[in-house]
Amino acid sequence: MNKELTKYLSSGHSACAGCGFPAIVRAILGEAKDEVVVANATGCLEVTSTLYPYTAWKTPWIHNAFENAAATMSGVERAYAILKRKNKLPGGDKKIKFVAFGGDGGTYDIGLQSLSGALERGHNFLYVLYDNEGYMNTGNQRSSATPYGAATETTPAGRASFGKTEMRKNLMDIVNAHHIKYLAQANVAYMADLKKKAQKALAVEGPSFLSVFSPCTNNWKFPTSQYVAIAILATETNFWPLYEVENGKHKITLEPKNVKPLTDFLKTQGRFKHLFSEKNKPVIDRMQRIANEEFARLVSLTEKEI
Amino acid sequence: MTKDIKKLALTGGAAAAEALKQIEPEVMPIYPITPQTPIIETYAKFQADGEVDTEMIKVESEHSAMSAAIGASAAGARVVTATSSQGLALMHEVLYIASGTRLPILMLISARALGAPINIHGDHSDVMGCRDSGWLQIFCENAQEVYDKTIIGMKLAEKVNLPVMVIMDGFNTSHSVENLEILETEMVKHFMGERIAIAPLLDTANPVSYGPVALQNSYFEFKIDQEAAMLGATAEYEKIANEYEKISGRHYGCFESYQAEDAERIMVLTGSATGTAKVVVDKLRQRGEKVGLVKIELFRPFMHVELATILKNAKEIIVLDRAQSIGTNAPFHSEVINTLYEANEIKKVKSFIYGLGGRDIFQTQIEDVFMGKQKDKYIK
Secondary structure (H helix, E strand, O other), X not given: OOOOOOOOEOXXXXXXXXXXXXXXXXXXXXXXXXXXXXXXXXXXXXXXXXXXXXXXXXXXXXXXXXXXXXXXXXXXXXXXXXXXXXXXXXOOOOOEEEEEEEEHHHHHHOOHHHHHHHXXXXXXXXXXXXXXXXXXXXXXXOOOOOOOOOOOOOOOEEOOEEOOXXXXXXXXXXXXXXXXXXXXXXXXXXXXXXXXXXXXXXXXXXOEEEEEEOOOHHHHOOOHHHHHHHHHXXXXXXXXXXXXXXXXXXXXXXXXXXXXXXXXXXXXXXXXXXXXXXXXXXXXXXXXXXXHXXXXXXXXXXXXOO | OOOOOEEEEEOHHHHHHHHHHHHOOOEEEEOOOOOOHHHHXXXXXXXXXXXXXXXXXXXXXXHHHHHXXXXXXXXXXXXXXXXXXXXXHHHHHHHHHHHHOOOOOEEEEEEOOOOOOOOOOOOOHHHHOXXXXXXXXEEOOOHHHHHHHHHHHHHHXXXXXXXEEEEEEOOOOOXXXXXXXXXXXXXXXXXXXXXOOOOOOOOOOOOOEEOOEOOXXXXXXXXXXXHHHHHHHHHHHHHHHHHHHHHHXXXXXXXXXXXXXXXXXXXXXXXXXXXXHHHHHHHHHHOOOOEEEEEEOEEEOOOHHHHHHHHOOOOEEEEEEOOOOOOOOOHHHHHHHHHHHHOOOOOEEEEEEEOHHHOOXXXXXXXXXXXXXXXXXXXX
């Protein structure tokens, strides 16, 4: 494998074929100009990269628990600040960038408080959410990132159920409420866009945030060869718009020229299969409305701020 | 080394802060909770006045306080935090991660009752709730011990690469003013030395992975090693306590034995009630009663053989717990029974529970216990 590509995360990890996060990790860390120290919430990335006695990490890495990657990083980052100030850094003075990775369970749900605290305190770190829209590591349970209508093991479709009945939480707005300098929503299928956002996020002195779309072959139920194609459809249908908020200003970074109907995205995955019945037509209609309204709201935010 | 001895009148909380000022930890993640808060407030004022240089991280919960402490300790810094009661309970998950990752962290505890019902006053329910968490637990009787054991505990944690709790009784000790002796700051700094971290996370030239997944083929060995480290920590504790005695003149061990040598009835307890019990022992001795007591100083690891030696000649052991272990024997009671059984000693053991939720215990009550007049298991 390309040495530059595997500079931080080597090959030989045990992530599923067709999983998006190794590419996400490599794309983001590949943009780092300084040394990198990584914190990782419990989740797929953590378990597949450090099965003792092996590790896929070629840069310092710490996993603490599920909900506390941001708090753990707070401690690491402040330790760095004072050891640097006191000229006691191991191996002498150097610049280090701190990057935390968490899935949506560890970020939207159980780790939200820890993330909020670290953002509010202004630690100098980048938090990367790889969003596969549910608890995939534990076998596909709903999280607050799971979209309305999706079937999971805890929101199964059935005679009396069309899957998840609630809309996913708008985490980007929550993060933005912390007045951080840079946050962006990206997608593993749009590498150039992702790398550019990583550059900007890494350049910030203080907290920054990336939310990256990361399809899950196992639990969204699609062939392993299709993760990029499906991720592209998410953006082309406005299900997952690509945008950034830089110093408070919203900007859509890639606007699909011809927006495709949401069903083009939904029909590629087993988790939405049940929606294509006559009875669940209103659910699909509502999902389309949600996508339209969310995108219109985003556009209005960019216009308002000009 | 008897330079001018500095005497101060301080609460237990302020005594802890005074010791911390001299230690000057590099990172302190902090979160308020009664009755611990005076420790971090006092330290924050030292920081505000430029007397210390510490990164105080004002986190949003105790869970994050311990999480940040773990991150900072893995990074290679000297790390301290403090908590009580619900805060310690909230940390419970990550306490095991701190010890399992073999990270030195000093945590001061103002021991307090656990809800429900909610109660802000002292007892040992909180610290007993984490007695199996792999942390060393050192109890203090008074403000002087808090000051001394804060210094000993910090050095010990870094020596054995395990986290250490130094425990004072909430309010009884944390908020009571006592006269105590303070060492010169230079002396404390020399005693402490610098932390030499093993494989710190910030050594980017030699990257390490902290907190991997260990499954059926390796988890067991990690835990066996961890227990060996814990058991080995006793010798280091005693060594450091002896070194400390040389500069302070004050002796600490695993247990403090008071009038126990020829005692027929020995009381086992810890914390602030020990001071009251010592007065009662003196009084009863004057009346010719052969009574004594043993104060537990190092509760984790627990040195059964050493305790058995102290209890050897006693006919009756009276155990006072300031916590329950609902559904079985109270914590100290269990340890004493274990101690005697393993030493092949059959003795009469009486168990009493006192002081829950900050209930006072008086000399008369302790006297009644010694004299067999206290029948109820609960000293109310």
